[in-house]
Amino acid sequence: MLHRLKLGVLLQWLILFLLSPVYEASSLGLTVHVVPLEENGGKTVRAHFSVITPSPCPDLLAVCAAREDCQAHRTALPFSYTKPSPAWCVRQWQKTLPSNYNTFLKLGFQTEFYVSIKADPKIRANNGKLNRPPFVALPPPLRASVNCPADFHISTKDLDGDNVRCRFARADTGECRDCFPHNFLELDEASCTLTFTGKAAAGQYFIYLMAEDLIPSPPTRQILYNSPLSSVPVHLSLTVEESASGCSSNPLALDGTPERDSVQFVLPFQEVKFNANYKSDLESVLEIAVVGPPDLYRVGFVSISNLAKLTMAWIRSENNLTQLLPVCFVANTKSFQSGLQCVWLYQREIRTLPDGTELRCNQTEMSLLLPVTSLTNVDLDELQLNSPTCPVTHNSTHLTAHIPLGGCGTKAVHSGTELVYTNTLKSVHHTMISRRPSLILPLACRIPGAQVKGPQYAVGMPTERETFGEVMVWLEFHLPGQGPMARLTSTPRFRSNFLSSRRFRRDTGSESSTSNSSTQTGLHVEEKVKQLDLYVMSNCSVDRAEMIVTECMESETEDFTDSHPIMEKGCMMSNNTLEIITEHKTSKIYRLDINTMAVSGTKMYIECKINLCIATMPSDTCPDLCSNSSSSSMLIDSVFTSTYSIRSGPVSLMVATGPNPSQTATMPGTTPPASQIPNVTSTNPNTNTNTTASQGVAPEVATSRITGVILMTIAMFLQMAILQ
Numbered sequence: 001m002l003h004r005l006k007l008g009v010l011l012q013w014l015i016l017f018l019l020s021p022v023y024e025a026s027s028l029g030l031t032v033h034v035v036p037l038e039e040n041g042g043k044t045v046r047a048h049f050s051v052i053t054p055s056p057c058p059d060l061l062a063v064c065a066a067r068e069d070c071q072a073h074r075t076a077l078p079f080s081y082t083k084p085s086p087a088w089c090v091r092q093w094q095k096t097l098p099s100n101y102n103t104f105l106k107l108g109f110q111t112e113f114y115v116s117i118k119a120d121p122k123i124r125a126n127n128g129k130l131n132r133p134p135f136v137a138l139p140p141p142l143r144a145s146v147n148c149p150a151d152f153h154i155s156t157k158d159l160d161g162d163n164v165r166c167r168f169a170r171a172d173t174g175e176c177r178d179c180f181p182h183n184f185l186e187l188d189e190a191s192c193t194l195t196f197t198g199k200a201a202a203g204q205y206f207i208y209l210m211a212e213d214l215i216p217s218p219p220t221r222q223i224l225y226n227s228p229l230s231s232v233p234v235h236l237s238l239t240v241e242e243s244a245s246g247c248s249s250n251p252l253a254l255d256g257t258p259e260r261d262s263v264q265f266v267l268p269f270q271e272v273k274f275n276a277n278y279k280s281d282l283e284s285v286l287e288i289a290v291v292g293p294p295d296l297y298r299v300g301f302v303s304i305s306n307l308a309k310l311t312m313a314w315i316r317s318e319n320n321l322t323q324l325l326p327v328c329f330v331a332n333t334k335s336f337q338s339g340l341q342c343v344w345l346y347q348r349e350i351r352t353l354p355d356g357t358e359l360r361c362n363q364t365e366m367s368l369l370l371p372v373t374s375l376t377n378v379d380l381d382e383l384q385l386n387s388p389t390c391p392v393t394h395n396s397t398h399l400t401a402h403i404p405l406g407g408c409g410t411k412a413v414h415s416g417t418e419l420v421y422t423n424t425l426k427s428v429h430h431t432m433i434s435r436r437p438s439l440i441l442p443l444a445c446r447i448p449g450a451q452v453k454g455p456q457y458a459v460g461m462p463t464e465r466e467t468f469g470e471v472m473v474w475l476e477f478h479l480p481g482q483g484p485m486a487r488l489t490s491t492p493r494f495r496s497n498f499l500s501s502r503r504f505r506r507d508t509g510s511e512s513s514t515s516n517s518s519t520q521t522g523l524h525v526e527e528k529v530k531q532l533d534l535y536v537m538s539n540c541s542v543d544r545a546e547m548i549v550t551e552c553m554e555s556e557t558e559d560f561t562d563s564h565p566i567m568e569k570g571c572m573m574s575n576n577t578l579e580i581i582t583e584h585k586t587s588k589i590y591r592l593d594i595n596t597m598a599v600s601g602t603k604m605y606i607e608c609k610i611n612l613c614i615a616t617m618p619s620d621t622c623p624d625l626c627s628n629s630s631s632s633s634m635l636i637d638s639v640f641t642s643t644y645s646i647r648s649g650p651v652s653l654m655v656a657t658g659p660n661p662s663q664t665a666t667m668p669g670t671t672p673p674a675s676q677i678p679n680v681t682s683t684n685p686n687t688n689t690n691t692t693a694s695q696g697v698a699p700e701v702a703t704s705r706i707t708g709v710i711l712m713t714i715a716m717f718l719q720m721a722i723l724q
């Protein structure tokens, strides 16, 4: 009896134990890219895992057990972002597994997930090769708002050209555990699009899908059930948030962002680079969250007012990654997320070179010798280097080219610790339609980087310091008609960037006469200033650089607990604040009307946020954030510094009026008399920045030991659509 009771308790305990999950969280997203291994007829596969876990980022120690054929992708540039909160990050690794595989995987202490892979070897009838399971691009954690319907298109590709279908994973066939359908989600299986109906309570939901590849069937036979060649797991998460501000305020992708699901071909050592550009009218973009291959560079994030952009770059070096590499990104604001965009990088296959090919590298040039007899049908006269003006010579047996490392369009890129110089010899068809084969021959000289340190190079992007110089930004305050630009501020011309955009007070008129009268009373008494000129200064001397002031606020306390905006998103908050037009593009002057500002005391503090910008197109200007006329191209075609916040010290609003008003002017470096107004606050952007812009090191080639590594690959292919 006692025995039976004990057993009952034990059973109960066991059941409880089984029911309560040991680990708190599921993954926030998972894909597995499965590549069958030829060695044993596809009975084993190389599985490339990408998993999104809540922060803190778990270490990768646990994913590869001892003696396992496994590689963890430790990257110096982890994908880690903040929205939805708490923050999250991506972990990637690859290991060899049986082609049919079901298991629980653990990552860190928080994340456990169940994966089920069905990729039994199947020989394809069309080419006699092993079938390759489909690829699914892992999106950043999805976000939506309560009562706001949304579509999430999950991007898929198949190297064999099969159709890819997504469906909900089924618990009864062992594809998932503790998974159940959500009634607020619909799935279009053929296009792999999830539709959120909006009818869900706020919370985080996990979605378990399987992606399957099917041999495309003729339209007439579509009704018949077509059984999949393989099934791979896709886990997603959807965070539904309460929204106070309606449904239609998601950031929108602008021109210059790669097309959805587009494919970019990458040759060995080639660098691919693309931008993501967004416009967000209601809330500014906090981050452009990206999930992509290890060592995808993300540089130059700027979010200025309602515009945001990020540059992504990837260099193909020797790698063990899959042939297709998805990059997915979204723009997150505090409460919204843009539509999901994915781009695929395709590592183009390379053929072996003709015997006798030689590429020699030395300190100054690479020289190519290419036997041409095997290159039948390639028109040698059509071959060009990056720069078409560089000579490529050939005779009946050989093609030769001497390519300077500093010319001919040769590019230098940092890859890991190497400095790699690349150029490409390729066919440029003179006629639009050509049935001749194209030759593409990537050439690379690799210089082991003894002096090249760390992976934090801003690849191919000049750094902020290189572009804008060593720049200092600071604030100054002067009475109207005084200070370094007294000439301008005594008879100012004004520009109104007031929110309503109404133009007013185009000319000086009463403004300057008021200021004259207040400073020329001749009385030696202290009185409160009526107007004050705020100078936002920089010593950037780069031609065509412009300053953009996005925000300024005033507070009577140093900590800005109670502050009043003067300017937001580049627009004045009141028609009493005017910009004084100057010819100096890298500084701005604003006339503050102290009387109408909500300052009751005798001092105030000012904080402004600024960026410097250079329009890269000669005819362009940097965007005028306050005007709706700025086109997205102004954002895309401009380079920006990161955003700098400059805060003033206390600015006294009492002034000793007198016949010698020039005393009140303070230049940087001079000591103002005590009790004077101006306080100059300067900020060196390069030490004050907390943005993601990387600081690069200019390549130093001359001193390096060039070991003359010869690396060469050849690709010959007929022009054809490889992937749509």
Ligand SMILES: *[C@@H]1O[C@H](CO)[C@@H](O)[C@H](O)[C@H]1NC(C)=O
Residues within 6 Å of the ligand: 071, 318, 319, 320
């Ligand atoms: C590729 O994998 C092999 C075997 O696991 C390993 O030895 C090699 O270092 C890897 N190469 C790279 C570039 O990660």
Ligand SMILES: *[C@@H]1O[C@H](CO)[C@@H](O)[C@H](O)[C@H]1NC(C)=O
Residues within 6 Å of the ligand: 362, 363, 364, 365, 367
């Ligand atoms: C590199 O090689 C070219 C010829 O192949 C030669 O003219 C040049 O002087 C060499 N430069 C150096 C620094 O050795």
Ligand SMILES: *[C@@H]1O[C@H](CO)[C@@H](O)[C@H](O)[C@H]1NC(C)=O
Residues within 6 Å of the ligand: 395, 396, 397, 398, 400
């Ligand atoms: C063609 O040029 C190569 C390299 O300059 C040379 O070695 C070869 O002898 C030349 N062949 C003929 C047939 O002129």
Ligand SMILES: *[C@@H]1O[C@H](CO)[C@@H](O)[C@H](O)[C@H]1NC(C)=O
Residues within 6 Å of the ligand: 469, 470, 471, 472, 539, 540, 541
């Ligand atoms: C700007 O000022 C900083 C600090 O004084 C200085 O280091 C820098 O060289 C100056 N830049 C220019 C372009 O004058």
Ligand SMILES: *[C@@H]1O[C@H](CO)[C@@H](O)[C@H](O)[C@H]1NC(C)=O
Residues within 6 Å of the ligand: 481, 490, 512, 513, 516
């Ligand atoms: C204002 O003062 C400036 C110089 O301080 C002077 O040149 C100008 O004539 C004055 N304007 C008026 C309207 O008094």
Ligand SMILES: *[C@@H]1O[C@H](CO)[C@@H](O)[C@H](O)[C@H]1NC(C)=O
Residues within 6 Å of the ligand: 504, 575, 576
């Ligand atoms: C500024 O705006 C207020 C209200 O919008 C208006 O009453 C006032 O006349 C404006 N002032 C000027 C100088 O345009």
Ligand SMILES: *[C@@H]1O[C@H](CO)[C@@H](O)[C@H](O)[C@H]1NC(C)=O
Residues within 6 Å of the ligand: 281, 499, 500, 501, 626, 627, 628
């Ligand atoms: C710019 O457009 C947005 C909506 O597109 C509107 O809300 C805003 O008021 C406009 N701003 C100006 C200055 O006209």
Ligand SMILES: *[C@@H]1O[C@H](CO)[C@@H](O)[C@H](O)[C@H]1NC(C)=O
Residues within 6 Å of the ligand: 648, 649, 650, 672, 678, 679, 680
């Ligand atoms: C400006 O204010 C700061 C902070 O209060 C102070 O340390 C600094 O000395 C002031 N500078 C001038 C030029 O008055």
Ligand SMILES: *[C@@H]1O[C@H](CO)[C@@H](O)[C@H](O)[C@H]1NC(C)=O
Residues within 6 Å of the ligand: 645, 690
């Ligand atoms: C970046 O700077 C802003 C303003 O100076 C500050 O509020 C924020 O906490 C900083 N972020 C980081 C990551 O240091």
